Amino acid sequence: xxxxxxxxxxxxxxxxxxxxxxxxxxxxxxxxxPSVGWACACGCGLFDVGTGTxxxxxxxxxxxxxxxxxxxxxxxxxxxxxxAANNSDIEINTHFITAGAQYFFNRSWGAMVxxxxxxxxxxxxxxxxxxxxxxxxxxxxxxxxxMYTGFSEDMSTGLTYGVKLPTGSSTAKGFDRDTQVGxxxxxxxxxxxxxxxLTEDDKWNWFVNAQGDLPVLKTTxxxxxxxxxxxxxxxxxxxxxxxxTVKLAPIAQAKASYRWRDYGATSNSPNSGYQRVxxxxxxxxDIDRYRFYxxxxxxxxxxxxxxxxxxxxxxxxxxxINF
Numbered sequence: 001x002x003x004x005x006x007x008x009x010x011x012x013x014x015x016x017x018x019x020x021x022x023x024x025x026x027x028x029x030x031x032x033x034p035s036v037g038w039a040c041a042c043g044c045g046l047f048d049v050g051t052g053t054x055x056x057x058x059x060x061x062x063x064x065x066x067x068x069x070x071x072x073x074x075x076x077x078x079x080x081x082x083x084a085a086n087n088s089d090i091e092i093n094t095h096f097i098t099a100g101a102q103y104f105f106n107r108s109w110g111a112m113v114x115x116x117x118x119x120x121x122x123x124x125x126x127x128x129x130x131x132x133x134x135x136x137x138x139x140x141x142x143x144x145x146x147m148y149t150g151f152s153e154d155m156s157t158g159l160t161y162g163v164k165l166p167t168g169s170s171t172a173k174g175f176d177r178d179t180q181v182g183x184x185x186x187x188x189x190x191x192x193x194x195x196x197x198l199t200e201d202d203k204w205n206w207f208v209n210a211q212g213d214l215p216v217l218k219t220t221x222x223x224x225x226x227x228x229x230x231x232x233x234x235x236x237x238x239x240x241x242x243x244x245t246v247k248l249a250p251i252a253q254a255k256a257s258y259r260w261r262d263y264g265a266t267s268n269s270p271n272s273g274y275q276r277v278x279x280x281x282x283x284x285x286d287i288d289r290y291r292f293y294x295x296x297x298x299x300x301x302x303x304x305x306x307x308x309x310x311x312x313x314x315x316x317x318x319x320x321i322n323f
Contacts, residue, residue, distance in 0.1 A: 055195055055207070056110060056147070056155055061103035064320035068096040072309035079303045087271075087307040090131065091123040092179060096140075108150030112162075116140035118181045122174065134174030138181045141168040145189060160191040164213065170222075177222045177266040185218035191230075203238040222267050225260035235284070247286040255280050255297055261305060271306030278314070293318040 056062075072092040075082045084090070097117045104110035119137040126132050145162030149155040168182020191211030198204035210230035215223060233253035240247050254277065261273035282295030297314040304310065 055193060055209075056102070056104050056149060056158070058155070059104050059106055061101060061323050062320050063101045063323065064099070064318055066096075066098040066100075066316065066318045068098070069315040070094050070096070070311045071313075072311045074310050074312060075307055076302060076304050076310040077307045079301070082307055087309065089122075089124045089176075089309055091121070092309055093121040093123075095119040102147070104147070104149075107153070107155055108148060110147040110149070112143075112145040112147060112160075114143040114145075116142075116168075118168075120175075120179070120181065122176075122179055124174075132174065134172070136169065136172035136175060136181055138169040138172070139167060140181050141165060141183060141187075143189065156195045158193050160189065160193075160211065162189045163187065164189060166217075176268065177264075178224070178262055178268060178272060183215070183218075183224040184222060185215040185224055187224075188214045188216055190214075198234065201238075203236060204234065205237055206232075206234045208232050218264075220264070222264040223262065225262050225273050227257065227259040229255075229257045231255045231280070245287065249284040249286070251282040251284065251295070253280040253282060253295065253297075254278070268306075271304075271308055274302065274304040274308065276303070276310075277301040282316075289322045291318075291320045291322075293320075 070092075071094075073090075075084050075087040077086065095118070097119075098114055099117075100112065100114040102110055102112035116139070117137070118140050119135075121133055121135050123131065123133045142165045143162060144165070145160050147158055147160050149158040151157040164183075164185075164187040166182060166184050166186055168180070170177070170180040170182045170184040172180055189211060191209070193207065193209040195205060195207045198206050208230070210228070213227040213229070215226065218224070231253050233251055235249045235251040237249055239249070256275075256277045258275050259273050261269050263269055276299055278297040278299050280295045280297040282293065285292045294317045295315075297316070299310065299312070302310055
């Protein structure tokens, strides 16, 4: 290799490393800041949703089952609706089912596993301009996380860290690379949360939850974009029914996501990457060891690169049991 070629290769490598360090530093910063948060758009686990009462408060475990639904049927470009003729894709309809569990060995250390299952219909136009629909249903990318909550005795502040494994299928017939169940990448996950009181009587509380997703091992032809997600919420903690055996917690949340563009030979980089903000009213119901949570998220700001399909609402239901 010539000296000039070596210098060029070194510069390219330095640029790539710098890019990933910046993305990771951004994720860490947002996870630690108490005044901002970024939420999972869909398919996230129990630790990423719900009120502060759903976050860990002691030793023991929680098993959960979550259903999310998203119907992407509106073409969008920039910050506005775009004509359907500008996008060959017509609709992406997805049911996400996630089974998982978290367990705290003591008041400082815990672990979590999330196993998602996707059922997705993808409607698009083929090379002959015919409308065709494809379906895929398969296990998605499994997430393994550790949790540290030893900053305070009440466990009100915590960090999460782990990996997303390339267990999801990325070869379903008829699907574009960015609409497959699996990304084909191994990602580093880093996040944090904090729960605080708004009033001295503990009836009103607030919480922030954040997570960054940084792909580090990926296929040569496709690299999904880095992503930062999270939420900021307020909930009321003093409603009950049936002689206090059923506790209710209404919640108001603001969710936000920032995803960088995809890259690679099989990616659609010009039409990837987005930023959005959603408002999400929800309700948590606690009955002894059982907890139920539901919300609907409505986008109030969406910015996408190129032309992409977006959803007008996102739905979530979670059931869990403590043990």
